[in-house]
Amino acid sequence: MKTPVHTAIEPGILYFGTPVVLISSTNEDGSPNLAPMSSAFWLGWRAVLGLGARSKTARNLRRTGECVLNLPSDALAPAVDRLALTTGSDPVPPGKQERGYFHVADKFGRAGLTPVPSETVAPPRVAECPVAMEAVVSAVHPVADEDPAQRGGILAFEVRVQRVFVHDSIRLPGSDDHIDPDAWRPLIMSFQKLYGLGPQVHPSTLARIPERLYRGPDIDRAREIAPVR
Ligand SMILES: Cc1cc2nc3c(=O)[nH]c(=O)nc-3n(C[C@H](O)[C@H](O)[C@H](O)COP(=O)(O)O)c2cc1C
Numbered sequence: 001m002k003t004p005v006h007t008a009i010e011p012g013i014l015y016f017g018t019p020v021v022l023i024s025s026t027n028e029d030g031s032p033n034l035a036p037m038s039s040a041f042w043l044g045w046r047a048v049l050g051l052g053a054r055s056k057t058a059r060n061l062r063r064t065g066e067c068v069l070n071l072p073s074d075a076l077a078p079a080v081d082r083l084a085l086t087t088g089s090d091p092v093p094p095g096k097q098e099r100g101y102f103h104v105a106d107k108f109g110r111a112g113l114t115p116v117p118s119e120t121v122a123p124p125r126v127a128e129c130p131v132a133m134e135a136v137v138s139a140v141h142p143v144a145d146e147d148p149a150q151r152g153g154i155l156a157f158e159v160r161v162q163r164v165f166v167h168d169s170i171r172l173p174g175s176d177d178h179i180d181p182d183a184w185r186p187l188i189m190s191f192q193k194l195y196g197l198g199p200q201v202h203p204s205t206l207a208r209i210p211e212r213l214y215r216g217p218d219i220d221r222a223r224e225i226a227p228v229r
Contacts, residue, residue, distance in 0.1 A: 015039075017190035020080055022070040023049070024115070024123040025060035032115055032124050033060055033088040034107035036080050038189040040069070045161040045218035047135065050143065053155045054095070056088030061137055061157055066121040069159070071131035074187045074196030079111040079128070081194065086110060119227040120162045130167040130184065135159040162222045178211065 018038045025033050035057045039050030047069060051058040061067055072080050086104040087096055104110050108126075115124035118134050125132035139158040144150035172178035181200070188195040 013191065015189060015191055017188050017195070019186040020072055020189050020194070021049070022072055022080065022083070022113075022126055022129060023057050024068040024070060024126065025057050026064050026066065026122045027056070027060060027088060028063070030122075031105070032108060033057060034070075034083065034111065034113070034126070035088070036083050044214070044216040045164075045222060046138070047133075047159050047161070049157040049159060051155055051157060053153055054089070054093050058155055058157070059089075061159075062140065064122065065137040066123055067135055067137075067159065068118055068121065068123050068125050069133040069135055069161070070126040070129035071133075072126075072129050072187045074185045074194075076113075076128060077187055077194045079113055080187060082111050083107060117229055118163075119229065120225050121228075125165060130170045131179075132165045133161045134163040134165075135161045160218055160221075162225050 015038065018040065020036055020038050021040050023035050023037055025035075027033050033056050035055065037049065037051060037057070040047055049069075051061070057067075083104075085099070085101050086107065087093075087101050088104070088107060089096075090103040090105070092101050092103050108115050108124075113129075114127040116127045118125050121134045121136065125134070136159060137157055138160045141156040141158065142151070143154040143156050166179065170179055170184040172180040172183075185196055188197065
């Protein structure tokens with residue numbers, strides 16, 4: 001077989017495919033904001049979230065230190081898409097105006113999604129999302145800080161998860177704390193477009209490690225946090 005050859009290219013974005021997260025946060029007046037994002041990765045019971053610093057979500061996270069990370073299934077793509085090009089910021093920041101963004105105060109209403117009260121944080125969970133994780137901000141890291149032209153534009157929020165709520169439909173039958181990856185159908189954003197996942201493509205050697213060996217101290221810490229309502 002011929003060895004494949006690479007070609008150097010300069011794509012405008014490097015969004016090769018990550019799950020969509022709907023972040024709920026709390027506005028100054030106590031109302032909820034809801035925003036789609038996908039620059040997120042997971043480390044134990046923590047997540048790192050890449051957000052434009054001028055987004056309403058980033059401002060809310062800095063002010064309140066709380067959010068819910070709601071994971072939509074691929075079936076919720078139409079609801080997620082209704083939130084595209086919207087912002088909770090009023091007025092709309094100039095950079096976003098150019099790209100066609102518009103202000104929406106009631107993002108839940110626009111998406112057709114249902115807010116339900118959270119247990120440990122003020123922002124609501126999204127009832128329709130099969131996964132909703134209540135989280136608090138533990139650190140805020142600047143991104144591209146070495147470049148004066150980009151400084152202050154992007155932030156990486158490190159958040160610590162306090163509660164993981166899931167629909168029973170994605171739980172592994174016969175287990176308490178396991179997600180069934182064959183039942184969980186995340187919504188994937190790849191180069192601005194929305195996709196689902198195909199079936200498992202190969203047996204996984206990594207999956208031989210029992211999940212319990214990954215359990216870290218943040219899980220015990222989360223258990224100690226009493227519900228606020
Ligand atoms: C599918 C999808 C993925 C997105 N991913 C991100 C992201 O990872 N980071 C980000 O800052 N914005 C992302 N955006 C754009 C935000 O949703 C946008 O900045 C929005 O205005 C934020 O809302 P807010 O200003 O009310 O917080 C994404 C949008 C969509 C539709």
